[in-house]
Amino acid sequence: MLTSPKDTNWTVAGAKARLSEVIxxxxxxxxxxxxxxxxxxxxxxxxxxxxxxxxxxxLAEFLLDSPLRGADLDLERQRDEPRDLPL
Incomplete structure (x- = not known):
């Protein structure tokens, strides 16, 4: 339940009882x-x-605007052998 008019916290029961006011x-x-x-x-x-x-x-705009663009990062993929998984 609300404790004061400026309070923005409700219990589930209080919100159900006063849904119009919550909205x-x-x-x-x-x-x-x-x-x-x-x-x-x-x-x-x-x-x-x-x-x-x-x-x-x-997404393209985000990547083009990235501060890492042109940072010359080494993003080489590891060439490890695949791991064995139990069947």
């Missing part, structure tokens, strides 16, 4: 639901979720 408060700040006294899930607004999960470019 309403999640529009302005993340709401944490605890289970057995430990944080279990966080409820955030759809807008916040989209912002956090939006792709920020392609």
């Amino acid at each position: 309403e408060r999640a529009q302005s700040s993340p709401q944490t639901i605890t289970k057995n006294g430990k944080p279990s899930v966080v409820v955030v607004s759809a807008e916040e979720w989209q912002r956090k999960t939006a792709r920020k470019g392609t």
Whole structure:
């Protein structure tokens, strides 16, 4: 249950009983639901979720922008024999 209006932590029982309030408060700040006294899930607004999960470019762009690009790393593959696995 919430202990004060600014509190953002809920028990599972409290969140179930006041789900509309959890959702309403999640529009302005993340709401944490605890289970057995430990944080279990966080409820955030759809807008916040989209912002956090939006792709920020392609893998190629990420690799091209890498600070390791041009670092002349030795990435030679080991040529060990395959290991025997039990059947």
